[in-house]
Amino acid sequence: MKSSFLISFCLAFLCSCQEPPVEEYAVIPQPADIVYTPGFVKLKIQPVVAYPVELANEAQLLQSYLSSGFSADAELKEGGGNADITLQLDPAVLPDKKEGYVMDATSGKIVIKANSPAGILNGVQTLRQVIKEKDGKLVVQK
Numbered sequence: 175m176k177s178s179f180l181i182s183f184c185l186a187f188l189c190s191c192q193e194p195p196v197e198e199y200a201v202i203p204q205p206a207d208i209v210y211t212p213g214f215v216k217l218k219i220q221p222v223v224a225y226p227v228e229l230a231n232e233a234q235l236l237q238s239y240l241s242s243g244f245s246a247d248a249e250l251k252e253g254g255g256n257a258d259i260t261l262q263l264d265p266a267v268l269p270d271k272k273e274g275y276v277m278d279a280t281s282g283k284i285v286i287k288a289n290s291p292a293g294i295l296n297g298v299q300t301l302r303q304v305i306k307e308k309d310g311k312l313v314v315q316k
Contacts, residue, residue: 206274215279217258217305217312222249224257232294233261239302244312259284259301261294268293277301279316 221240225233233250236259240246251257260283267287268274275288275297286297306313 211280211316213316214308214313215282215284215316217246217284217314220247220249221258221312222251222256223259223261224251224253224255225261226254226263227252228263229261229291229294232291232298235295236261236298236301239298240305240312243302244305244307246312257283260286261298262287263289263291263294265289275300279314284314 223233223236230252237248237250240248248259254260262285264287267276267289269289271293272290273292273296275286275293277297277300278285278287284301286294286301288294288297301314304314306315
């Protein structure tokens, strides 16, 4: 009797320790490719957004979205460095798609890369749609 209770307890404990299931994004327009991994990136209450000078407008738009949609007071940081969200121009990213972008949230930070400001803008729009509020924190599924 005790051993069956112990086995049931252990199974219940192991099940409760698993990562939450991956939720598919409902993003418009639907990205060409999405790779889901378990887990979340947790953003600070005052996330830091790093960007190059060419993306000042896109960074300000993101700051506005975070403020109006989530009451998050994002700090803008021109240039590189340590940040929670980084906007990067890279001519090697999807060179044949001027409005394409890559958003990576697997490193514990969020990086949006594109070969043009239009691609960064699309990435910012996607980020806006995938940020969720959980337990008073802003999170993005990896």
